[in-house]
Amino acid sequence: MFFTDKRNHPDISLKVCGYSRMLEIISSKWTVLVFYALENGSARYGEMGRRIEGISKKMLTQTLRQLERDGLVMRHLTPTIPPRVDYSLTPLGESLLKPMQELKKWTVDHYSDVEQARDHYDQSAVSQDFAENE
Amino acid sequence: MFFTDKRNHPDISLKVCGYSRMLEIISSKWTVLVFYALENGSARYGEMGRRIEGISKKMLTQTLRQLERDGLVMRHLTPTIPPRVDYSLTPLGESLLKPMQELKKWTVDHYSDVEQARDHYDQSAVSQDFAENE
DNA sequence: CCGTATCCGCCTTGATACTG
DNA sequence: CAGTATCAAGGCGGATACGG
Numbered sequence: 599m600f601f602t603d604k605r606n607h608p609d610i611s612l613k614v615c616g617y618s619r620m621l622e623i624i625s626s627k628w629t630v631l632v633f634y635a636l637e638n639g640s641a642r643y644g645e646m647g648r649r650i651e652g653i654s655k656k657m658l659t660q661t662l663r664q665l666e667r668d669g670l671v672m673r674h675l676t677p678t679i680p681p682r683v684d685y686s687l688t689p690l691g692e693s694l695l696k697p698m699q700e701l702k703k704w705t706v707d708h709y710s711d712v713e714q715a716r717d718h719y720d721q722s723a724v725s726q727d728f729a730e731n732e
Numbered sequence: 733m734f735f736t737d738k739r740n741h742p743d744i745s746l747k748v749c750g751y752s753r754m755l756e757i758i759s760s761k762w763t764v765l766v767f768y769a770l771e772n773g774s775a776r777y778g779e780m781g782r783r784i785e786g787i788s789k790k791m792l793t794q795t796l797r798q799l800e801r802d803g804l805v806m807r808h809l810t811p812t813i814p815p816r817v818d819y820s821l822t823p824l825g826e827s828l829l830k831p832m833q834e835l836k837k838w839t840v841d842h843y844s845d846v847e848q849a850r851d852h853y854d855q856s857a858v859s860q861d862f863a864e865n866e
Numbered sequence: 867c868c869g870t871a872t873c874c875g876c877c878t879t880g881a882t883a884c885t886g
Numbered sequence: 887c888a889g890t891a892t893c894a895a896g897g898c899g900g901a902t903a904c905g906g
Binding site: 609610615617618620623624627630631633634635644648650654670690693694700702703704706708711712716718719 | 733734743744745754759761765767782783786787789800803824827834835838839840842846849852
Binding site: 599642643644647655656658659675678679680681682683 | 868869870871
């Protein structure tokens with residue numbers, strides 16, 4: 599931690615910053631994939647599990663519960679045997695769609711720039727390492 | 733993992749989904765706070781450390797390096813003694829500002845809804861627990 | 867079919883100390 | 887001032903097994 603002196607006035611805080619609150623909601627890698635799976639309509643539990651590469655039941659359930667708790671996703675149970683469960687976005691969840699898609703658009707437009715920057719950065723790093731070992 | 737049968741066609745993947753790539757860039761809690769600290773202009777290393785509540789030097793450096801590697805932030809070193817280092821957004825970083833702020837706006841507008849949904853969800857949970865223990 | 871419970875390894879993070 | 891090095895602790899996520 600930084601506490602170089604007592605007259606310390608942090609004005610940027612995890613608890614208040616809008617960006618942080620945003621991440622608090624869509625933070626995890628699985629959250630956005632589940633969100634993505636639901637953006638064109640409702641889907642069943644097993645269906646999502648099969649569509650999302652690499653997800654476990656544990657993580658799928660946990661992610662859905664969190665989204666449900668935050669009011670972004672709703673769960674609809676049909677109590678047949680075996681049971682059938684469908685998930686869909688709530689109106690609140692749908693209202694998040696537009697800003698999320700704007701950000702996705704940025705990624706589509708600029709991801710290659712990011713990759714290029716990474717290549718360049720890593721390139722400089724290895725040439726530096728090389729220079730050190732002479 | 734889900735692999736209920738072999739004819740399994742996951743079409744949503746961490747590596748390709750735009751949302752995931754987005755998170756890959758702004759994933760961590762510190763990333764967005766550093767980004768926030770820079771959105772109104774450049775800032776010095778120590779200054780950011782003091783402004784961002786709870787961040788350690790290690791995390792600040794690590795976050796800045798990652799943002800630099802991704803081409804969103806640039807580092808300017810003035811080699812005096814002691815040295816002075818300023819960080820600022822690159823044009824690429826600035827282009828991310830608009831979509832990020834849209835999402836922040838959603839959070840400002842709807843965070844209370846999310847909190848309310850959480851309260852309601854937790855409320856139902858405890859009444860269920862109560863019912864079970866009768 | 868739709869989950870929960872448990873265990874366990876790894877990776878991230880934070881604390882601390884040191885350096886040019 | 888602006889970092890780097892090291893180490894320990896804890897949480898997250900994966901694997902696995904079981905239940906309604």
